[in-house]
Amino acid sequence: MDQDTKEIDEEQFKKEFEEKVEKRKQWLLEELKSCGKFLDVSAKKLDDLDALTIALFLHECQTELTVFHIGANQITDRGLIDMLTGLQWHDKLKEIYIGNNEITEVGVQGLIEISSCFKQLKILSMSACSIDDSTFIQLCFALPELKNLQLLQVPGNNISDYGLVCFSTLLATNCLPNLTVIHFGNNPLTSKSLVPFFQAMKKNKTIKILYLNDIGMELTTIKQLALCLKKNKTLEDLNLGNTGFSDSAASVLWPSLKYLKKLQLWNNHLTDKAIYDFINVLEKEDIGLTYVGLQDNEIEEYDLVEDLNALLKQNEIIDKLTEQIEHKEEMEEVDEDKQVKQMIELAKLEEIEEKLGQLEKLNEPQGETQDVANELQGKLKTKKWTGENEDPEDKTLEHSVME
Template identity: 80%
Template sequence: MDQNEKEIDEEQFKKEFEEKVEKRKMWLLEELKNCGKFLDVSAKKLDDLDALTIALYLHECQIELTLFHIATNSISDRGFIDMLTGLQWHDKLKEIYIGNNQISEIGVQGFIEISSSFKQLKILSMSACSIDDSTFISLCYALPELKNLQQLQVPGNNISDFGLICFSTLLAANCLTNLTVLHFGSNPLTSKSLIPFFQAFKKNKTIKILYLNDIGMDLQTIRQMAICLKKNKILEELNLGNTGFSDAAAQILWPNLKYLRTLHLWNNHLTDKAIFEFINVLEKEELYLTYMGLQDNEIEEPDLIEDLNALLKQNELIEQLNEQIENNSKDGNEKKSIQEMVELNKLQEIEEKLEELDKLSTKQVMDEDEVNELQGKLKTKKQTQEE
């Protein structure tokens, strides 16, 4: 191939490349325009060149964006920082998802510097962004400014004990007054920070869902967790999947699950013994738990799982019944029919009655004594059957 042919090939390649880039740019701009105020381009195989297109769009966009999702792409710090120059002007944002890209602590630090712009932000998700302690502590200083923040998701980062201890001080001081969901899963945390975290969590007034999956926990940590859960009436869902949770840990935790509704314990080391012990606790104690995730444990007896799920189903029915009692009016005959169903152990009829009660509109709260009586009767149904 002579020099002229080589130059022609290079020129042709350059032309084709530019055409592909322009075509890609036009496609992405069309996608962004179709998003309206909910900008969601997650999992679109975007890179830094696409990020530059998004940055230009953010500068020119006249719509007040309320949602910004770019998660699960191949955007690096360079592309993300380009976008931040335009993103900071969209101060009505309520959701920001940037996780599972190639963003590191450099890009996250850039976001922290403009985070005070997002006064209405409710959800901040930064999964797998290589956030280290230093960067996370900077974020902790910025979080109290986000008065409306409801969900903070930082799983799969490099946040260790120092970072979590810093966050625990915010929790103890009740600085995050609207936070309801906290996801710390798969971070290199140990008992050095988890124990102070649960000590601070005793003062929790807002967090209802807590993810601590994929974090190794020793018995000392479990003991402090149990002390916390025994009195915590706010937390409803706890994820302890793949934490090394064993029968010994279960023996500590089971009696203290007073108010929790949902517990995830997948991929741990629980055996039939732990499930049998928990069934005994459920039959004797008044717990509110309605779901327990036990996939991939060392449980060999399926009947134990069936018995456990039956008891959890009873709790669910009791909870639904109480909600209906509180939210709907019932005349004397309706109250009597519910009591009879509880006494006769007709769970199917209770479910049908719950469906009927959904159609009622006026509100009237049943006396607390009657509610407690119904709970007790339904709670002991299994024991009555066996006798």
């Protein structure tokens, strides 16, 4: 009896489980269909079974997807590889987010193998995917084919010095012409790779935002960063949060911030001395910085921070006024160009009108001459037929010729 009851319970459990699976499958399919071109199922607590449903949808979907967001779920390598079989046919993709799942370098390698399909890709985000140096170097070989890539996020992985040196080579040779944002935060990087990376960044003219937070930096590394910032006029936003940044590092970096606009230094070891020194530098040097994040440092005199923020605010106001003036000048140049074009078109129109007038004048005398000629011919014909004013000598001459 107990055995029969156990079998009934198992069948009932299996039936209920299948019903739940089918119900969730239908729910997920409705979610996917409502996404249109932007497939975003981030933070939906999806697992590999759900990933299989997504894979089937990708195979059958007739819409060309431009966004593929599956981040912050419980999908593993198996689920990602199932989805990649259908994802490779959507070659118009511009954004791929797969981070914060249970994906490892195995799944990432699968994505790298089909990455050449996505020629229009602009954003590639793979946070916390257990990417090691070997996998990242494979990615570095594939990246030059993604000519439109603008943002690369690989924080929280296992990328160390070998991987970053390989990536620095791409920057130095300008193989990533449209890349503007890099996020390397919370990777086990040291001065062995950071120093050549900053050397490659000196002449870079594309990277505007750089995340290097949660990476321990020695003073020798900060010195190379300072040299980089003196040369690089493109980088605008730099994150050095939780890097062990100290007062001695600050004294090296402060005078080098001529072109940088935003600097994050949260959760470091800065004291009042560093802030006081920075205020002096701002008052004496031509520094373009407009914001510094100083949360969770060892600062006690917050009046100094307020004075610092006031100076940075002045820089921000100056920047905005400069942008407004430049924009106004650009608009004025556009208006001047329009005026010049209008003047040229008006001059051409006047020239055409003048030439038409000349043609009309030339046509008028020709018409009068023709009328006079016709009138004379008419008179001559009349005289010939009527015989008026005939000259006798002409008749005699005509008679002799006939004889």
